[in-house]
Amino acid sequence: MVVFAILFVLIAILNIFFPAMGWYMRYGWMVKGDSEPSEAYLMMSRISSVIVLIIFFLFFLPSMFG
Template sequence: MVVFAILFMLLAILNIFFPAMGWYMRYGWMVKGDSEPSDAYLIMSRISSVIVLIVFLIFFVPLIFS
């Protein structure tokens, strides 16, 4: 359970600082030529990652370490 928590937090933090990497892994390989994620996608990806990380820290971390 602790390994899952650490992995989840690392992925959320990685997505906060490098949201384009997630876009390339999910959508970028399907597009031929040069294609970039939109600014709206990058902002929403960062915002959702911050929200998910906060919810995770509030609800699941106390359960794991209690």
């Protein structure tokens, strides 16, 4: 369970700082030629990662160690 929690947090932090990497892994390989994620996608990806981390720390982390 702890390994899952660490992996979850690492992926969320990577998505906050490098959201384009997630876009390329999910959508970029399907597009021929040069294609970039929109600024709206990058911003929503960052915001959703922050929200998910906050929820994780508020609800799941205390139950693991408490």
